[in-house]
Amino acid sequence: MSAFLAGLVAAGVGLVESHVHTTVRALIVASGLGPAAQRVRAESRGRLESRCPIG
Numbered sequence: 001m002s003a004f005l006a007g008l009v010a011a012g013v014g015l016v017e018s019h020v021h022t023t024v025r026a027l028i029v030a031s032g033l034g035p036a037a038q039r040v041r042a043e044s045r046g047r048l049e050s051r052c053p054i055g
Contacts, residue, residue, distance in 0.1 A: 004033040 007030030014023030 004030055004037050007031075007033060 007026045010026035011023050011030060014020070014026055
């Protein structure tokens with residue numbers, strides 16, 4: 001989750017400083033980690049079956 005937020009913050013900094021490559025890279029990171037973070041959260045709350053059961 002923190003990597004997702006870091007990606008969003010980096011995208012904001014890239015926009016403010018007009019660094020297109022930084023902004024694009026940060027948005028790619030954030031868009032990739034957002035759904036992953038939601039899946040982990042859902043699995044931890046028991047709302048979704050785990051892909052690889054422990055044991």
